[in-house]
Amino acid sequence: MPFLNSFLPSLSRSLSTENRGGNSSATSSVRPSYNVKETDDGYQLTAYLPGVNKKDLSITDEDGVLTIRGERSWKQPSEWTSLYRESRDLAYGLSLQHENVIDADKITAELVDGVLRLTLPKTEASKPRKIAVS
Amino acid sequence: MRLVRYTYPNNSRSFAPAFPFSSFSGLESEIGRLFDAALGDFTSPQGAAGRFPVDLYEDKDNTYVRAELPGVSRENISVETVDDTLTISASRKAKEGEATEAVSLSRSVNIPESVQSDKVTASYENGVLTVTLPKKEEAKPRKVSVSVS
Numbered sequence: 001m002p003f004l005n006s007f008l009p010s011l012s013r014s015l016s017t018e019n020r021g022g023n024s025s026a027t028s029s030v031r032p033s034y035n036v037k038e039t040d041d042g043y044q045l046t047a048y049l050p051g052v053n054k055k056d057l058s059i060t061d062e063d064g065v066l067t068i069r070g071e072r073s074w075k076q077p078s079e080w081t082s083l084y085r086e087s088r089d090l091a092y093g094l095s096l097q098h099e100n101v102i103d104a105d106k107i108t109a110e111l112v113d114g115v116l117r118l119t120l121p122k123t124e125a126s127k128p129r130k131i132a133v134s
Numbered sequence: 135m136r137l138v139r140y141t142y143p144n145n146s147r148s149f150a151p152a153f154p155f156s157s158f159s160g161l162e163s164e165i166g167r168l169f170d171a172a173l174g175d176f177t178s179p180q181g182a183a184g185r186f187p188v189d190l191y192e193d194k195d196n197t198y199v200r201a202e203l204p205g206v207s208r209e210n211i212s213v214e215t216v217d218d219t220l221t222i223s224a225s226r227k228a229k230e231g232e233a234t235e236a237v238s239l240s241r242s243v244n245i246p247e248s249v250q251s252d253k254v255t256a257s258y259e260n261g262v263l264t265v266t267l268p269k270k271e272e273a274k275p276r277k278v279s280v281s282v283s
Contacts, residue, residue: 114204114261133247
């Protein structure tokens with residue numbers, strides 16, 4: 001449900017500055033397709049990063065911005081000539097803003113067959129609390 | 135009525151002085167994303183989910199087809215050649231709690247006729263499928279040395 005994901009309040013999306021400019025080829029990137037699901041304990045982020053190896057992937061969480069960057073590990077051999085292209089050689093880049101509701105120390109990531117699954121647990125303070133009435 | 139796919143203007147530098155706040159650029163990109171999400175499914179009859187990007191390469195011995203198929207297990211990928219068409223089909227199963235969600239993907243590409251279809255091989259790595267289609271001997275470029283007397 002991409003629409004629901006678009007309206008998640010606490011994980012608002014913003015293009016990072018490196019995605020905007022596009023004048024430097026070293027930092028330009030494409031946004032991978034992804035979705036975010038909210039669970040009771042946190043958020044489950046799935047991003048499709050075909051062609052990215054574990055060692056070429058970096059995930060950082062700084063100042064309430066979670067950044068995923070993945071370089072494609074495959075390079076076209078020099079003796080291959082391309083006849084038809086649909087994919088791009090650019091790296092994947094995704095920056096998601098959150099209001100520090102995520103416990104950065106407990107983020108877990110798993111990359112299997114080009115699919116990145118990130119578990120972003122909510123901080124204890126941001127979880128709903130039930131107050132007993134005495 | 136004609137439906138024209140909305141293309142989000144990449145070069146928004148002209149807006150930059152008017153909207154100096156990052157929250158606006160976020161909204162701008164969000165609108166672009168909503169258009170993509172709404173029209174992407176609407177304009178293509180197969181839907182964006184059924185298609186995946188395919189690249190074609192060749193060198194002197196083989197033709198190569200590379201397809202981006204993230205998150206598909208190897209046993210759910212099938213590669214078929216019929217005459218001069220290569221068909222790649224795959225299905226992806228995603229667990230959503232108790233329900234499993236299955237997505238079928240299929241793509242056909244035209245390949246040169248000069249392929250030895252019995253020697254086609256495929257490999258899958260990091261979510262990318264590479265199909266190697268060896269060329270027939272007679273289709274390979276041949277070096278002929280001519281002695282000039």
